[in-house]
Amino acid sequence: MVDAVKERRIVERIARDQGAVLFGVARVGAVEDVSGEVDLAGLETGISFGCRLSDVVMDGIEDGPTRTYQYHYRQVNLLLDRIGLMLTSHLQELGCRAFPVPSSQIVDWGKNLGHISHRAVALHAGLGWIGRSNLLVNPAYGARVRYSTVLTDLDLPCDRPIDGGCGSCMRCVEACPGGAIGESPDDFDLARCIETIGALTRRRNIGSKICGICVKVCTGEPA
Numbered sequence: 001m002v003d004a005v006k007e008r009r010i011v012e013r014i015a016r017d018q019g020a021v022l023f024g025v026a027r028v029g030a031v032e033d034v035s036g037e038v039d040l041a042g043l044e045t046g047i048s049f050g051c052r053l054s055d056v057v058m059d060g061i062e063d064g065p066t067r068t069y070q071y072h073y074r075q076v077n078l079l080l081d082r083i084g085l086m087l088t089s090h091l092q093e094l095g096c097r098a099f100p101v102p103s104s105q106i107v108d109w110g111k112n113l114g115h116i117s118h119r120a121v122a123l124h125a126g127l128g129w130i131g132r133s134n135l136l137v138n139p140a141y142g143a144r145v146r147y148s149t150v151l152t153d154l155d156l157p158c159d160r161p162i163d164g165g166c167g168s169c170m171r172c173v174e175a176c177p178g179g180a181i182g183e184s185p186d187d188f189d190l191a192r193c194i195e196t197i198g199a200l201t202r203r204r205n206i207g208s209k210i211c212g213i214c215v216k217v218c219t220g221e222p223a
């Protein structure tokens with residue numbers, strides 16, 4: 001019989017020892033994998049964790065993605081995937097089922113979707129709020145955090161969503177070169193964002209769908 005409180009502490013310790021700075025747990029209920037390749041039945045606990053981006057790398061972004069940011073983005077994705085694998089290995093040794101959701105794999109290119117939304121799990125696990133930029137904003141680190149998730153059938157004690165919001169800050173609204181960000185997250189214009197990312201990356205010959213400007217300006221400090 002697994003002691004859920006103790007097990008949550010162990011799982012959190014594994015994630016933090018490997019480099020996660022944010023950790024939370026949410027009951028996700030029955031979710032479907034967008035790829036259709038993974039059976040998520042019974043995996044109703046979402047373990048959410050986040051790794052910080054380097055402030056030095058992010059501060060180097062001015063009017064679009066840099067090569068350094070592209071390299072860094074890939075390495076942080078690898079770190080997140082590694083943490084997911086370590087948690088999965090640990091959970092399987094306990095006799096549980098676990099799926100390390102890929103940190104940044106797009107599985108539906110038409111609709112631009114991953115297996116499941118890391119932001120939605122992190123939101124419910126209390127790691128931040130959905131900002132004007134549509135990014136998950138953590139009170140301490142802003143949007144300069146990347147997230148991943150492990151789904152498992154182990155019942156762990158859960159966190160609650162936090163209160164919080166952008167207040168009067170308009171930094172990302174002013175900074176987005178595509179005019180994709182508005183007053184509220186509901187105004188976020190995904191098509192404009194995709195179009196702008198396309199133009200910025202083509203101009204710089206960068207083969208990843210990245211931009212980084214709205215991430216850079218969202219530091220978690222009061223505006």
Ligand code: B12
Nearest residue numbers: 112113114117118119120134135136146147209210211212
């Ligand atoms: C495909 C993808 C893209 C696509 C489009 C994604 C999309 N549909 O929005 C493109 C290529 C355009 C893209 C762009 C970017 N992306 Co991207 N992307 C993904 C990926 C792989 C899948 C996203 C997905 O399936 N979305 C489906 C939709 C339904 O969910 P969602 O947008 O994640 O979350 C929404 C729901 O949760 C909903 N919601 C749920 N509950 C609630 C409650 C309330 C109150 C509200 C208002 C909303 C709400 O609102 C959320 C926001 O729209 C994820 C990784 C992953 N698997 O999650 C990364 C991810 C979302 N991307 C990320 C980032 C950083 C970026 C970029 C900045 C690029 C870059 N790295 O420089 C831009 C930012 C665009 C923006 N401002 O949102 C990070 C976000 C981190 C963060 N701090 O929020 C993620 C989580 C990757 C990661 N591992 O950290 N991305």
Ligand code: SF4
Nearest residue numbers: 131132166169172218
């Ligand atoms: S930059 Fe400001 S307005 Fe934009 S998401 Fe971050 S806190 Fe919210």
Ligand code: SF4
Nearest residue numbers: 176193196211213214
């Ligand atoms: S990723 Fe770039 S284009 Fe998209 S919302 Fe952020 S700043 Fe605007």
